Structure formats: structure tokens, C-alpha cells
Amino acid sequence: MKAVVFKATREVAVEDVPDARVERDEDVVVRVTSSALCGTDLHMYDGRTGASPGMVLGHEGLGIVESAGPAVHRVQRGDRVVLPAHIFCGVCFNCARGDSAACLRVHPGHVGGAYAMPGMGPFRGSQAELVRVPFADANCVVLPGTPGDEYEDDFVLIADAWVTGWHATELAGVRAADTVAVFGAGAVGLLAAYSAQLRGASEVYSVDLIDERLDKAAELGFVPVDVRQGDPVEQIRELRRARTGARLPGEEEMGGVMAGIDAVGFQARSRSDLGKEDPRQVIDDLARLINPTGRLGIAGVFTATDAAPAPEGGHADGSLHVPWAALFNKGVTVGFGRTHDRRYTTHLRDLIISGRARPGQIVTHHESLENAPGIYDRFDRRVDGIVKAVFRH
Ligand SMILES: [Zn+2]
Ligand SMILES: [Zn+2]
Numbered sequence: 575m576k577a578v579v580f581k582a583t584r585e586v587a588v589e590d591v592p593d594a595r596v597e598r599d600e601d602v603v604v605r606v607t608s609s610a611l612c613g614t615d616l617h618m619y620d621g622r623t624g625a626s627p628g629m630v631l632g633h634e635g636l637g638i639v640e641s642a643g644p645a646v647h648r649v650q651r652g653d654r655v656v657l658p659a660h661i662f663c664g665v666c667f668n669c670a671r672g673d674s675a676a677c678l679r680v681h682p683g684h685v686g687g688a689y690a691m692p693g694m695g696p697f698r699g700s701q702a703e704l705v706r707v708p709f710a711d712a713n714c715v716v717l718p719g720t721p722g723d724e725y726e727d728d729f730v731l732i733a734d735a736w737v738t739g740w741h742a743t744e745l746a747g748v749r750a751a752d753t754v755a756v757f758g759a760g761a762v763g764l765l766a767a768y769s770a771q772l773r774g775a776s777e778v779y780s781v782d783l784i785d786e787r788l789d790k791a792a793e794l795g796f797v798p799v800d801v802r803q804g805d806p807v808e809q810i811r812e813l814r815r816a817r818t819g820a821r822l823p824g825e826e827e828m829g830g831v832m833a834g835i836d837a838v839g840f841q842a843r844s845r846s847d848l849g850k851e852d853p854r855q856v857i858d859d860l861a862r863l864i865n866p867t868g869r870l871g872i873a874g875v876f877t878a879t880d881a882a883p884a885p886e887g888g889h890a891d892g893s894l895h896v897p898w899a900a901l902f903n904k905g906v907t908v909g910f911g912r913t914h915d916r917r918y919t920t921h922l923r924d925l926i927i928s929g930r931a932r933p934g935q936i937v938t939h940h941e942s943l944e945n946a947p948g949i950y951d952r953f954d955r956r957v958d959g960i961v962k963a964v965f966r967h
Contacts, residue, residue, distance in 0.1 A: 577702035578946040580629040583621030594704040599645035602710035607721040608730045610634035611963040633659035633689040634733035635700025648711040655714035658915035659734040661687040664712030674916035727934030739765030745871030745909030746833040750774030753831040759787035761962040763837030786959035834860040839874025851884035861897040866904040939963040
């Protein structure tokens, strides 16, 4: 089968590799119809997280079940399925509680597993013609329709980008009438903002520094905030001052937002030099922006090992200097971590099917798998206006 293979830092190739096959009785093999390119793929591509040469990339796959092992009962050959990025068994101590990202069986000796991520198990990725799905009854979300129909882009985003964005709004406790600021308007950030909107937020601010992302944020009905124009915390406070005419006692103190989301992670840009990384920047800003009694959801990735930590504020072991005291004194609730796909995937599928949500609006590029090396390069360099690219296989 053809697959996108990691070769070396900033080098991928489309190569022939051994076909994915049913290896255990609970497996299925899926013929991929769409797979999406994610910022997390760039953590490997950029040589930050120690990917091994030969690794088949991709953790956002959609396709048709091609073959199934004898212990698979819930899905069958011919089913259209989306494959959530974080693989889980469905029945262990954590899975039984819905905490599927912390599955204890999928990668023995570790907490959680995923396709095509260093440290997350030996699972090959879905930027390939075929992909093996372990514990298939748990890890296939069955969908209606046929490949290439109007939902193809919506459904592929259930694999990761939208569930992660939705999870971020859960972590930040977003509820009706909330004011929400999302730092990062990549796919996850935009879909976190979109999720906040679906949950009834009254104001949604979308912070970034790339024109096409800010344009997309505005197109989706969020207030774009351009970091290149100055301190985003002051910009949002000013926008809110202008918007809220009536004053309740003490409302000036609450001129930030009630819910803040970090959809950037460890590769945050330093505001004193936007060409440099500072992994503390977004958390620092959110600690200033979130109101007393507010909530902070951190969905951006923070890696446990970083081969090239930022000179300012970065550490190879992922340690960070963060403003705990500010968060403590404001009584901010902080939530962290990978999305528990099991809790959300069927709900999000149903929002799409019912016509309530069209997350596929954020997809800007469709590519053939053959073009992977070029699109990785352009996405990595943030050129060509790529917000979200989907490979049509
Ligand atoms: Zn992803
Ligand atoms: Zn489990």
C-alpha cells in the first residue's frame, strides 16, 4: 500500500509499505477515503518529538471497513467509519468511566495510545491506503452516507480536530452566555470556537497571527484578534469595554472573559519577537485575561520530551514556569489534556447528521496523497493559506 512515511526532520515521502492487515481477532482494516493533516503531525515533521524514520504518519482517518477479525461484532465489512485518533480498548478501568484517552490496555505499560505518535504505541497512521484499527468495536464510529458525499470533510474532523476542540470547551466549562477567548485559530482552535458558539457562548474571540486563519474566524462569526496588532489581552478587554454598555456593580473587574482556551500548546510565539517560540506566552496571557472565577481549558499539546526546546522558557522535559499564583488568586479552574473521544464522537456525528453543525467549513485544501511532501512543507512554513488540509485518497 502507499503511505506517507516520515524520513527525517522536514522530510516525508510517499512510499510502498507492507499492507495493513488484521493482526488480532479484534482488529479491522479500513480502506481510507480521507485523512487530514494536523499540527500534531508537524511536531514529528519538525523533529521535536523523536519520530523514527519509516513511521507511517496520520491520525485523522475516515474510510470503509475492508476486512474484520473474528472477534469484531459491531462493525462489518462495507461500513463507513471514522477513526478517532486516541485508540482505546473500551472496557478497562478508565474506558469504562469514559476516560478513553487514558486507556490502560491499548499500549501496555502506558496510559493511552494513538495512531502515529511517538510514545503512544506502535500503531501505524492513516495517511495511507489502508490502516489497521485495534479494538475495532470501540474505535470505529459508524457513519451514514457514502465516500465523497457532502459530509466527507465534516466526518473526517471527528477523528481529532473537532473532538479536541469540543473537549477544550468541556475543559473550560463553556456554557450559554459565556464570554470565550480561544488562543490559536488553527483547525483545533477554530473548532473550539465553533463548539463554544454551538454551546451558546455570547462572545467568542479568536486570537492568531496568520491572515487566512483570522479571516476564517471572522467568516465563522468569531471576533478575530490579531496578535501582530499588540497585546491580545488588552485588545479583548478594549473590545469588551466597547461592547458592554450597561454596568453592573464590579463589572469592570470582569472585563476579561469567563472561559479561555489554549489551542496552541508548547509552540506558542513570543510576543516580544513573533519569530521566536515561548511556550509560556499563551498561558501567561490567559492567566491575565480570564476573569476571577473563570475557567481555563488547555488543549494545545505540551510534549514530555522536546528535542529542540525554545531558548526562552522552554525545557527538554516539558517543564514550564507558569503563573499559578494569578490563577489561584482568581480561583480559576484549569483543565488539561487529550480528548476522551468516546464521550463525544457520536454526539458530534449526530450534530452533523441533523444539520446543526458543519465543521468541514474550516477545510481549505484538498490534496492527493501523492502531494503529501509538498503540503507538509507549505503547512509547516505557514504559507499558502492552509488552515486545514485533507488528503482525498
Ligand atoms: Zn490531529
Ligand atoms: Zn481501555
